[in-house]
Amino acid sequence: MSTRGSAEPFDFDGDYGGDYEYIARTVIPGYLSTFRQALALLRGRVGPGPRVLVVGAGTGIELVTFKTAEPAWRLTGVDPSRQMIEIARHRIREAGMEAGVEPGVEAGVEAGVGAGVGAAVRLVHGHVSDVEEEGFDAATCFNVMHFLPDDGAKQSLLRDIARRLAPGAPFLLFELHGDRSGPRFDELFSAWSRYWEIHGMGEAARAAFRAKIDEGIHWASEARILELLAGAGFEDAWRYYRALLYGGWISRRAR
Numbered sequence: 001m002s003t004r005g006s007a008e009p010f011d012f013d014g015d016y017g018g019d020y021e022y023i024a025r026t027v028i029p030g031y032l033s034t035f036r037q038a039l040a041l042l043r044g045r046v047g048p049g050p051r052v053l054v055v056g057a058g059t060g061i062e063l064v065t066f067k068t069a070e071p072a073w074r075l076t077g078v079d080p081s082r083q084m085i086e087i088a089r090h091r092i093r094e095a096g097m098e099a100g101v102e103p104g105v106e107a108g109v110e111a112g113v114g115a116g117v118g119a120a121v122r123l124v125h126g127h128v129s130d131v132e133e134e135g136f137d138a139a140t141c142f143n144v145m146h147f148l149p150d151d152g153a154k155q156s157l158l159r160d161i162a163r164r165l166a167p168g169a170p171f172l173l174f175e176l177h178g179d180r181s182g183p184r185f186d187e188l189f190s191a192w193s194r195y196w197e198i199h200g201m202g203e204a205a206r207a208a209f210r211a212k213i214d215e216g217i218h219w220a221s222e223a224r225i226l227e228l229l230a231g232a233g234f235e236d237a238w239r240y241y242r243a244l245l246y247g248g249w250i251s252r253r254a255r
């Protein structure tokens, strides 16, 4: 997935990015709850004042959920989409928090926005590989990896995250998953599309969203996700959440 050209099915720098949170609330079962579950799991695994890396910061919903509940947590959100970084920055400031943006992919674009280091919530405009710090105490990656092909891109993302974590640090991964040739995939997919309808998505919007899914989601089975996590240096991975085709896994960086 490119996060820039508007010809992409999921153009986070275009209309899709602007509408993203409305769509997410419509199609992701328990969307808001997933961040509170993450908070609950992380609270049990981190010490005071942890440095937490939020990969694919999107609209800033995770950052604001975490920071509101845990003001002492030191948060860094990273996202390659300039539009999403701007939406996140706006949302963080609306919540009464200071957001500093650091340039990443397009160095200089954010010049004048403010220094990220020292801000209450730090935003890095770029990829995980642009985050210079290491030794984070925890990381999350919600609704990101399913956009990446399994041609090395999924594995690289997880490796880049693992490299930035302290040994033993928890990592939460949440995304669409499924074995397309497996016995339950079609039933789950049909139920998922009925869920969109139940949440008020009209017929034309459902057809358009289905076309985006067909083109832009790179499905991986749970077995493959566990293999990718192990290949990136995460251990003790297990699924803590499942709703239709969405799953959440908790693991920790190998010591």
Ligand SMILES: C[S@@+](CC[C@H](N)C(=O)[O-])C[C@H]1O[C@@H](n2cnc3c(N)ncnc32)[C@H](O)[C@@H]1O
Binding pocket: 001, 003, 012, 020, 024, 055, 056, 057, 058, 059, 061, 062, 078, 079, 080, 081, 084, 127, 128, 141, 142, 143, 144, 147, 157
């Ligand atoms: C579907 S949104 C998820 C946002 C938020 N985590 C949530 O669950 O609502 C995906 C976000 O990941 C970002 N993204 C895409 N590719 C990425 C990558 N390789 N590394 C980090 N973020 C990426 C997109 O720009 C977008 O903001």
